[in-house]
Each structure stands twice: as C-alpha cells, then as structure tokens.
Amino acid sequence: MDRAYIGxxxxxxxxxxxxxxxxxxxxxxxxxxxxxxYIEDLRPYAGWLDE
Incomplete structure (x- = not known):
C-alpha cells in the first residue's frame, strides 16, 4: 500500500x-x-441518535 494512500x-x-x-x-x-x-466514544458526534 502506498504511504500517501494511508495518509x-x-x-x-x-x-x-x-x-x-x-x-x-x-x-x-x-x-x-x-x-x-468504541460506540460510546462516538456518541457525542451522533446527536441524531438521541432523538
């Protein structure tokens, strides 16, 4: 894999x-x-999940 792609x-x-x-x-x-x-770490970025 190319390093640029990884970047x-x-x-x-x-x-x-x-x-x-x-x-x-x-x-x-x-x-x-x-x-x-972890899902719990993503919860602040997915406010629509709490509606």
Whole structure:
C-alpha cells in the first residue's frame, strides 16, 4: 500500500475498503475491530441518535 494512500485514510480524506482494513489489521497484527473507536466514544458526534 502506498504511504500517501494511508495518509489520506488517516486524515479522513479517503475511505478504506474492507480489503484495505483487513490488510492493515494483518500488518498491525490486530483485529479489524481494533481499528475503530468504541460506540460510546462516538456518541457525542451522533446527536441524531438521541432523538
């Protein structure tokens, strides 16, 4: 994977495909789910969920 592409993903300028997430998890020796924050940490950014 190109470092520039990884940078775009990290900065939210590009979305990673599922295959890319799997490749990243393998490279980092973690689970794909470990690449995402907990739902409770996202709640402040999703005000519409409380309605």
């Amino acid at each position: 775009l993903i990290e900065n939210g300028k590009s979305a990673a495909s599922i295959i890319t997430l799997v490749k990243l998890a393998i490279a980092l020796e973690c689970e794909v789910g470990d690449l995402f924050p």
